[in-house]
Amino acid sequence: MDTFLTSIQEDILREIGNIGAGNAATSLSQLLRKKIDMEVPSIRIVALNELIEQIGGPEQIIAATVFRVEGDAPGTVYFIMALKEAENLVHEILQDDIAIFDPETMRQNEMAISVLKEIGNILTGAYLSALSDFTRLDMRPSIPYLGIDMAGAVIVDGLLELSHVIDYALIIDTKISSHEPTNGIKGQFFFIPDADSFNKLFTSLGINEYE
Amino acid sequence: MSKYQQIIKVGIADLNIVKAPDKIRTSGLGSCVGVVIYDEKMKLGGLAHIMLPDSQQAKLVNKNNYKYADTAIKILVEKMVLQGAMPYRLRAKIAGGAQMFKFNNGNDMMRIGPRNIEAVKQTLAKYRIPIIAADVGGSSGRTIEFDPETKQLKIRTVNKGETFI
Numbered sequence: 435m436d437t438f439l440t441s442i443q444e445d446i447l448r449e450i451g452n453i454g455a456g457n458a459a460t461s462l463s464q465l466l467r468k469k470i471d472m473e474v475p476s477i478r479i480v481a482l483n484e485l486i487e488q489i490g491g492p493e494q495i496i497a498a499t500v501f502r503v504e505g506d507a508p509g510t511v512y513f514i515m516a517l518k519e520a521e522n523l524v525h526e527i528l529q530d531d532i533a534i535f536d537p538e539t540m541r542q543n544e545m546a547i548s549v550l551k552e553i554g555n556i557l558t559g560a561y562l563s564a565l566s567d568f569t570r571l572d573m574r575p576s577i578p579y580l581g582i583d584m585a586g587a588v589i590v591d592g593l594l595e596l597s598h599v600i601d602y603a604l605i606i607d608t609k610i611s612s613h614e615p616t617n618g619i620k621g622q623f624f625f626i627p628d629a630d631s632f633n634k635l636f637t638s639l640g641i642n643e644y645e
Numbered sequence: 646m647s648k649y650q651q652i653i654k655v656g657i658a659d660l661n662i663v664k665a666p667d668k669i670r671t672s673g674l675g676s677c678v679g680v681v682i683y684d685e686k687m688k689l690g691g692l693a694h695i696m697l698p699d700s701q702q703a704k705l706v707n708k709n710n711y712k713y714a715d716t717a718i719k720i721l722v723e724k725m726v727l728q729g730a731m732p733y734r735l736r737a738k739i740a741g742g743a744q745m746f747k748f749n750n751g752n753d754m755m756r757i758g759p760r761n762i763e764a765v766k767q768t769l770a771k772y773r774i775p776i777i778a779a780d781v782g783g784s785s786g787r788t789i790e791f792d793p794e795t796k797q798l799k800i801r802t803v804n805k806g807e808t809f810i
Contacts, residue, residue, distance in 0.1 A: 482657050483656040483657050483658075483659075486657070486673070491672070492657070492672035493672045493788055495803055500746065535803070535804065540803070540806075541804065542804075579746040581745050581746055582803075583675070583745060583785060583786040583803055584672065584673040584786035584787075584788065584803065585673055586657065586672055586673015586674065586675065586677075586786065587673045587674060587676075587677075587745055587785075587787070588745055588786065590657060590673070590675050590677060590696065591675045591676050591745040591746060592746070
């Protein structure tokens with residue numbers, strides 16, 4: 435993979451992040467009947483260790499929904515929330531203050547997990563279908579998986595496919611959040627296309643690598 | 646002890662060595678395996694955070710040798726010996742190799758945890774380094790910290806707290 439992007443390529447990847455996360459934000463907004471904001475996506479080329487530092491370090495506990503994209507432009511999509519924010523989301527949906535980890539047994543609460551799985555499915559599905567419509571590429575999601583654990587463990591396991599090929603990942607990073615000053619809901623989408631997928635993404639949008 | 650105690654951190658696909666009283670740690674092991682190799686007499690401990698079993702499968706030209714079980718353990722042993730460790734005195738403790746996601750499709754890639762554990766055991770056997778203790782498998786992330794002074798490996802998980810092996 436060329437680790438240098440032209441500004442037009444960067445714009446295209448940013449647009450991909452916009453469209454995917456925009457659609458997901460709309461879904462979440464409808465679900466919660468709340469306003470959901472979205473930040474301008476950032477496009478970065480990072481080593482694995484940097485990526486994990488950026489989401490709070492390897493020991494930070496996160497709730498991550500992960501799926502593989504199969505089809506024309508394979509890659510990995512993550513929807514990541516900090517534990518506290520995932521909990522806020524569960525409270526919002528269930529209108530009940532349950533903890534994800536039972537404070538005594540440290541077991542995961544099944545009801546909370548099921549809510550997070552479902553939300554993860556909806557959001558990541560919305561992200562990918564918008565992307566697939568936009569690029570007119572065949573992009574099919576694998577079954578999504580939810581992992582609630584240390585960021586290092588969860589992120590690396592979703593990227594193993596990629597790490598055989600490269601030591602760096604290009605990530606399209608988009609944050610969405612609700613407005614509230616406290617108990618807000620924040621999430622972060624990472625789309626990490628496989629190395630071979632970039633040209634397909636660019637070509638599908640009418641830009642080839644020589645432009 | 647006059648020397649200020651440090652904790653050296655090892656990243657993903659990285660390795661390092663410490664001498665007591667310093668400690669060495671790595672965080673967030675999922676399917677990755679943390680391999681500790683130590684020389685009790687020299688109070689020397691090395692740690693490698695291994696991601697993948699076999700460097701032969703790599704599709705990269707300039708691959709990071711710290712990433713694979715076969716190459717990382719070789720480098721770690723060589724570094725230990727350079728620091729004065731005796732090969733016959735080396736012992737190992739290993740942790741990690743979990744399966745973080747329950748993928749159903751039986752894809753070989755998804756069984757990476759068990760494959761990492763197997764590759765680490767084989768490589769250690771090749772160098773005749775006995776495994777004194779292991780905490781492997783399961784489905785939880787682990788953070789590990791080794792103290793060459795006591796030879797204790799501290800393991801922390803999200804739901805089981807801290808244990809020592």
